[in-house]
Amino acid sequence: MVVRQRIFQKYLWVGFFLFPSLIGLLVFMVVPMVSSLALTFYEWDPLIPTRFHFQGLQNYLTLVKDTNFWAALLHTLFYIAGYIPLVLTAGLGVALLMNQKLVGRAFFRGAFFMPVISAWVAVALMWTWIFNPKFGIVNYLLSLIGITGPSWLYDPNWAMPAIILTSVWKDIGFIMVLFLTGLQSIPQEYYEAASIDGAGNWPRFRYITLPLLSPTAFFALIISLINSFQVFDQVWVMTQGGPAGSTSVLVEQIVNNSFRYGRMGYAATMSWVLFLIVFLVTIFQTRMQKNWVTYE
């Protein structure tokens, strides 16, 4: 009896500690997630109560033929192709610089981290103003060296590059911190041993730093990939998907469909397809990692 009472008591405690969090996650995460999947088979406009009916795979068929969706996917991929290499190399570069004996390290780290902790909306507004074709400082600086700058966010060819540059600027500090953590976990003895063997700077970087940093690099790659498939805030503030739809991205399409056009089912379908794409890319990357990632 005593034992049973004890067990009963223990589970009371488990319930006490776990339930607030568990119920919250169920209500605000799991229920929406499951209904989101169900919603992909429905048409539903919440403003028009009669428009709620099951329609099988119709949303998926619409998606395949939706030129807006494919354009948004293409723009997202373009964003990723520009953003990822830039932010990873710049972040690694800054981390390598910061990993030296430095006077004023806290200052430099703070400088690179300022954009990371700032709200995306604020950063996007700052850069919208900086990229202002007539009165912004980017085109002013370009004019100093005799270049007439483009109209950036108003030019279909330059709007996405401007968004990419802004995003790289914002995230360098985050990638830097990840790489710094990785660099600091490399045992100093490796470098000492290499020095005794007479290895110079480049070989030490090439054969010690790079391989031992590759798990961090893999990790930074995955995180930034997942994040950049979900690019939204900066697009919403800087261009709203324009000009001429040139910066329309996947999440912007999702938001517009649910928020503006009242196509809840279709928006849910799009978000699941986005999730599926991110998931597949992550799996693919994980498979590929054995080709270039070295674990100790």
Place this chain on the structure above:
Amino acid sequence: MNEQSSQAIPPTILTTSCPGSYRLKRRVSQAVLYLLLILGALVMIIPFAWMISTSLKTDQYVLTIPPQLIPNPATLDSYLRLFELYPIGRMLFNSLFVAGLTTLGQLVTCSMAAYAFARLKFRGHNLVFLFYLATMMVPFQVTITPLFILMRIFGWINTYQGLILPGVFSAFGTFMLRQAFLTIPVEYEEAAYMDGASPLTIFLRIILPLSKPALATLTVFAFMGSWNAFLWPLFIVREQTLMTLPVGLATLQGRWLTEWNLVMAGTVITVLPMLLLYLFAQKYIVQGFVMSGLKG
């Protein structure tokens, strides 16, 4: 951006302890190191300086060619006008209120659940924990549409509870605190347990006081995440009186498109609290970002 790409060639600067006439070479490499870092820091700081500079200008000096870099005359006029014309004070309060309660809620629910996972080994705890980890993989966009519908059902559109409650339950926070609790030696609790202390006493008197760094990390990280959040407040809030700063800022841009001094004043108000927070809690903030990376 040129400065940033050239930062990616740092191996020459790895400190060497080679003998002989390397002193000069080392001095040169030191100079290059600082030059690159200062250039990089400038690229990070100038947009913030430009933001502040613009916010201090009077209307007629905002749109000038060439841009006036240092405001003359400098005035707080745009701040005063912003507070007069726009409920920015209310938005500041909303941001503080929402971020504060979200953080408090996360601290309570996450630490309790984390304790259950770390110490009360109930049957199936691994399975439930795995379920927590799985929810972290699903991007917010997947749940946002049904979550919005759920809020309609609850009648929580345009309310503080609708703004706050979905952000209170965090699998990531639970995960992070569980890791911290696991590092506490069990011996500390055993004596208390023998004396008949309840799990609640142990949790409050032993576990929490011993986990201050992890709790601090979660505090600043949750606060910052909530303060900077954009997508959910954009969905759930319809009226200015409930807007948080990022949403308010985004609407500000459409309102006074040309009045950049007002917009930049709003941006300063949004960014400054986070920069101050960084000054006082940089260790925990950086730690939070590193951990947020590690969850992947």
